[in-house]
Amino acid sequence: MAVDAPAVPRTAAAIRPRRERDQELLVWPDLVFIEFIAATVFLLMFVILSTVLDAPLLNQANLDITPNPSKAAWYLVALQELLLHMHPALGGVIAPTFALGIIGAFPYIDRSNDGQGTWFGTSNAIKITLFAAAFASIFTVALILYDQGRHVNVVTSVAQEFDKDWQWPGKLSMFQNVRAIQTGWEWSIPVPESAQLGPGEHDGELNWPDDLSHVPMPFNGTSGPDWMRWGPPTFLPAWMQAMYWYDLNMNTPAFVVELFIPVAIMVLLPVIMILMLRRLGWVNNMRDGSIAIFTGMMSVYFILTIIGAGFRGAGQDLVLPWDVPHID
Amino acid sequence: MAVSEQPPGPGLTGWLSDKLFNNYIWRSIFRSGYPNTPRNQMLVVATNVFLHLHPTRLHKTHVRITHTYCLGGITFFFFLVLTVTGVMLMFYYVPAADRAFQDVAALETNIRFGMLMRNLHRWMAHGMVISVFLHMMRVFYTGSYKPPREFNWLVGVILLTLTLALSFTGYLLPWDQLSIWAVTVGMNMAGTVPVMGEQSRFILLGGFEVGDAALIRFYTLHVIGLPILAAVFMAVHFWRIRRDGGLARPL
Numbered sequence: 001m002a003v004d005a006p007a008v009p010r011t012a013a014a015i016r017p018r019r020e021r022d023q024e025l026l027v028w029p030d031l032v033f034i035e036f037i038a039a040t041v042f043l044l045m046f047v048i049l050s051t052v053l054d055a056p057l058l059n060q061a062n063l064d065i066t067p068n069p070s071k072a073a074w075y076l077v078a079l080q081e082l083l084l085h086m087h088p089a090l091g092g093v094i095a096p097t098f099a100l101g102i103i104g105a106f107p108y109i110d111r112s113n114d115g116q117g118t119w120f121g122t123s124n125a126i127k128i129t130l131f132a133a134a135f136a137s138i139f140t141v142a143l144i145l146y147d148q149g150r151h152v153n154v155v156t157s158v159a160q161e162f163d164k165d166w167q168w169p170g171k172l173s174m175f176q177n178v179r180a181i182q183t184g185w186e187w188s189i190p191v192p193e194s195a196q197l198g199p200g201e202h203d204g205e206l207n208w209p210d211d212l213s214h215v216p217m218p219f220n221g222t223s224g225p226d227w228m229r230w231g232p233p234t235f236l237p238a239w240m241q242a243m244y245w246y247d248l249n250m251n252t253p254a255f256v257v258e259l260f261i262p263v264a265i266m267v268l269l270p271v272i273m274i275l276m277l278r279r280l281g282w283v284n285n286m287r288d289g290s291i292a293i294f295t296g297m298m299s300v301y302f303i304l305t306i307i308g309a310g311f312r313g314a315g316q317d318l319v320l321p322w323d324v325p326h327i328d
Numbered sequence: 329m330a331v332s333e334q335p336p337g338p339g340l341t342g343w344l345s346d347k348l349f350n351n352y353i354w355r356s357i358f359r360s361g362y363p364n365t366p367r368n369q370m371l372v373v374a375t376n377v378f379l380h381l382h383p384t385r386l387h388k389t390h391v392r393i394t395h396t397y398c399l400g401g402i403t404f405f406f407f408l409v410l411t412v413t414g415v416m417l418m419f420y421y422v423p424a425a426d427r428a429f430q431d432v433a434a435l436e437t438n439i440r441f442g443m444l445m446r447n448l449h450r451w452m453a454h455g456m457v458i459s460v461f462l463h464m465m466r467v468f469y470t471g472s473y474k475p476p477r478e479f480n481w482l483v484g485v486i487l488l489t490l491t492l493a494l495s496f497t498g499y500l501l502p503w504d505q506l507s508i509w510a511v512t513v514g515m516n517m518a519g520t521v522p523v524m525g526e527q528s529r530f531i532l533l534g535g536f537e538v539g540d541a542a543l544i545r546f547y548t549l550h551v552i553g554l555p556i557l558a559a560v561f562m563a564v565h566f567w568r569i570r571r572d573g574g575l576a577r578p579l
């Protein structure tokens with residue numbers, strides 16, 4: 001392994017001719033001058049900005065008055081947007097942590113030296129970047145619109161042009177938004193009564209969502225055959241007790257809606273994108289793949305930020321930017 | 329060290345610069361003369377603690393603006409100015425729930441240039457978050473994380489996190505409705521982490537909601553804890569750029 005991943009590959013350093021003095025400039029004055037100009041320009045720009053535009057100061061903090069909407073700082077608004085569509089731990093912490101981990105891992109995934117120090121170093125890099133940006137942006141917007149049920153509004157208003165009484169069909173109720181899978185959908189299949197465990201009705205039918213909303217986890221100490229029932233593990237220190245899934249029951253429909261579907265989407269869409277790019281013959285190596293994934297992640301972050309900051313009004317409803325209430 | 333190698337130029341300017349740069353006091357401070365010969369230009373970079381972050385020479389691709397757009401440098405410059413304006417703000421600001429808001433409001437009404445300092449600090453903080461993102465993107469799209477710069481990319485990711493943390497902790501300090509609710513929203517996210525969430529939220533806030541204890545914690549992190557960490561990692565970042573053979577360029 002050590003041979004595969006040298007921290008400072010000697011080869012890379014050795015390929016380069018020792019020194020090309022004729023290609024080199026002196027730091028003083030060539031670089032120091034540029035740095036000085038850049039610093040001056042930016043300082044001036046910000047001084048001017050600061051004289052014309054005042055930093056906001058609203059009313060004094062008061063936890064009894066909740067502004068509606070209350071928003072995170074703009075660079076965290078993307079995560080706040082995710083919270084609306086999935087389990088808060090997944091959207092607010094786990095997914096972003098993974099994203100940071102993936103960003104940190106790029107140099108360890110894409111280890112070759114080719115194309116370093118050149119903008120868009122591979123032959124398809126620009127095409128890949130544009131494709132990934134478009135792919136990620138379109139799907140992000142589409143998924144948000146879907147989860148807000150905007151397709152229901154559109155289809156309904158079009159259909160009502162022809163038939164005033166048209167309603168979204170009950171058969172498709174689970175496709176109103178993601179949450180509707182849990183709250184707007186009911187089905188049942190016959191099962192032998194003896195197989196029905198748990199607190200639900202033992203009526204010979206397995207009902208979605210009721211019968212599945214309280215599925216005992218294995219070894220939770222309170223369900224299953226007698227030998228699997230035991231008291232709370234009070235002999236453990238408190239912090240260990242807190243981690244033990246004693247009496248834990250899974251809300252399967254909520255699990256599907258809040259965790260399974262979001263994770264599946266976040267894993268599958270990038271995979272599909274990479275497969276498409278491979279099919280197109282654009283992605284041929286790790287560098288190309290990394291460009292696609294990085295661009296996709298940046299685009300999703302960008303779109304989420306725009307939508308979260310500019311299009312979320314009172315109650316985090318999707319509204320047009322000029323309808324976002326002004327907070328003071 | 330270096331003695332004047334260049335005979336004084338003709339005319340008044342020559343005489344003036346000779347008097348200015350070739351005297352005992354100037355030499356006691358800067359060792360080398362005014363950097364107007366290649367030798368002195370290299371010496372000034374090599375012997376000055378601030379300039380010696382740079383190599384004495386660099387490849388000519390690296391002074392092309394379009395290679396880096398100076399984004400890392402601008403981020404660092406923002407950090408420096410934020411330190412200066414931040415210290416100014418500290419003179420007037422007391423991190424206590426019953427005072428903080430008035431102190432910030434007084435910057436506008438009672439303190440000459442107070443609002444300028446606050447505005448500069450605020451806008452540059454936003455600027456730094458934007459420029460660190462753009463810097464990361466330029467490093468990525470130029471493939472400059474490739475070996476041997478893998479670790480410096482990781483240091484960069486840490487710096488990105490620290491920049492966001494600095495901005496987030498600073499957000500609370502004006503103690504207005506914007507700050508307290510933004511931080512409440514942010515901390516509630518932290519609170520949902522399985523196993524560790526509630527505890528880490530409690531530790532960061534020093535309680536169950538954003539109050540006095542949270543303000544003093546955020547303040548301490550914002551003015552000393554995180555800046556020191558960021559400065560240390562920046563030092564590593566810059567050191568590694570030189571150790572890795574300067575900026576990346578085509579092989």
Ligand code: HEM
Nearest residue numbers: 396398400401403404464472480481484485487488575576
């Ligand atoms: C506070 C934050 C940061 C500061 C002050 C900073 C500063 C700098 C500076 C001054 C350079 C020299 C070249 C240039 O100006 O572009 C540089 C290069 C570099 N930075 Fe950063 N940086 C920061 C954050 C980051 C981040 C977030 C990343 C990546 C995730 C990163 C990765 C790199 C790498 C790999 C190089 C070497 C580039 C090359 O060889 O061309 N840095 N940084």
